[in-house]
């Protein structure tokens with residue numbers, strides 16, 4: 255996993271709710287056996303709309319995306335996280351995320367930042383003009399206009415994100431406990 | 442001992458270790474693997490020189506990509522898949538299962554089918570087990586009393602390597618429905634109504650347990666339909682307490698326990714229910730009599746109404762973000778507020794998917810179609826059985842002839858038109874009455890317009906060429 259501590263830069267002010275993983279990356283693009291190269295197919299249906307944020311030169315290469323409620327709902331495809339990663343997005347800010355997506359994002363070193371709707375609305379407004387900062391150390395999102403919003407990250411995830419830890423590697427340390435469980439339950 | 446919910450019982454029985462912050466290492470009893478979400482996981486294992494820890498607890502089958510047209514030629518030789526990228530993904534799965542010694546159901550085998558139809562059908566899914574798959578509709582297996590949920594590819598790799606997952610416990614929600622369902626009201630209408638009430642994110646962070654007489658009266662097939670769509674309300678899992686119907690369904694399945702092991706298992710499974718006095722973090726109650734045959738009008742499964750309704754006016758929603766979403770949805774769907782849902786014409790019919798492709802679903806659709814013809818305005822009407830075994834059973838009952846005589850195409854099992862990944866797609870701006878589970882933008886093809894409904898309602902739409910109240914067709 256890539257490590258992530260401090261992000262600073264423009265943010266795509268998408269703002270919409272229920273952005274599902276079919277919208278993030280359409281099924282046609284799941285016929286791949288690698289993780290790379292999905293960025294150019296990301297948000298295809300949105301990119302057909304004139305004036306969409308993804309083709310706006312102000313936000314090119316933005317490391318942050320701001321969305322509405324229930325971001326990443328729908329299919330479990332990790333291709334959605336890989337597509338964001340390929341676009342260079344390292345944090346998504348939204349009032350809520352689907353459980354599977356936030357797990358997938360985390361596994362790819364992408365931070366799912368949960369803030370309440372008023373905070374998200376304010377960030378959408380600021381991001382239209384100015385860059386944002388997401389800091390995992392202080393767990394804050396700040397703007398050049400002195401806004402400061404705290405978010406919560408569970409300690410284990412924060413540690414993994416900041417240290418870029420490999421989860422399978424960590425679990426391997428529990429091998430004796432896993433073996434004992436298998437012996438005890440007869441599996 | 443304190444009273445526990447069914448979810449808590451299964452969870453507790455699978456905790457290997459608990460970390461200080463509450464994260465638990467959970468043992469995974471059953472892992473289903475398909476061609477789309479596994480190649481990068483196997484590649485990860487290969488790069489780290491890891492093995493599959495328990496191939497015996499793993500089962501692979503291809504379903505998403507495989508075309509639903511004939512798989513073998515007249516001499517029984519396997520036909521190549523036309524799309525080179527789909528063919529490559531299938532070849533990758535076959536190479537991976539061979540290399541890592543994972544049990545695999547061949548694409549041409551009678552047992553092949555949609556992963557969530559195959560698991561229960563083979564007796565791979567059992568009450569009280571933890572079941573995962575790189576697919577969000579894994580929730581379906583909860584119909585048998587398994588704690589089942591969809592995972593991403595990194596988690597697929599984690600389970601392949603360690604047979605465990607690192608998870609935090611979910612909150613619990615009781616969805617209670619009491620009473621008898623009205624005439625022609627099906628399990629699909631029940632779950633669509635629940636999603637309409639909860640909203641697409643209402644179950645996020647929760648495991649739902651379906652309780653009450655309506656669910657107790659349901660067959661296992663119907664419960665599979667309900668549990669399957671738990672994820673459309675945001676819940677990763679949906680659970681039903683196993684009962685005599687569950688045991689009868691599982692008895693003598695190829696992979697279910699046999700002999701004494703069967704008796705011991707049933708004994709243990711009988712303890713799998715929520716204790717009296719256990720409490721849920723949240724609850725929703727519905728009366729079966731409030732549920733009507735339903736259909737979606739928008740681009741989220743929460744956009745659902747009784748078939749007797751009209752296309753809503755976006756301004757009628759209180760919340761401004763919902764208003765904006767509804768305007769976009771209606772624009773995409775090409776619908777005008779105030780139109781009666783029954784005046785909406787459709788060009789495509791899809792009866793299939795892991796939600797509604799089991800024998801009972803096909804029987805319900807066939808009952809409506811029997812002796813009728815599909816409307817001349819319908820361009821394509823597909824019936825896609827969920828597995829080869831469902832297909833054989835349906836053929837033995839003569840259902841295939843009822844469908845084909847009416848003008849339906851009778852296909853080989855797979856995900857088909859549920860998602861636009863194989864050759865079965867809905868063309869841009871065309872409208873489909875579909876028994877699948879997602880009406881998302883582009884889900885059935887770029888620009889495709891999806892209306893979710895039950896098998897009987899899809900059959901009725903095929904006959905009339907528009908969304909139809911099945912109760913008026915089969916009085």
Ligand code: SF4
Nearest residue numbers: 578794795856859860
């Ligand atoms: S039928 Fe549809 S929802 Fe079910 S597993 Fe296949 S693609 Fe997913």
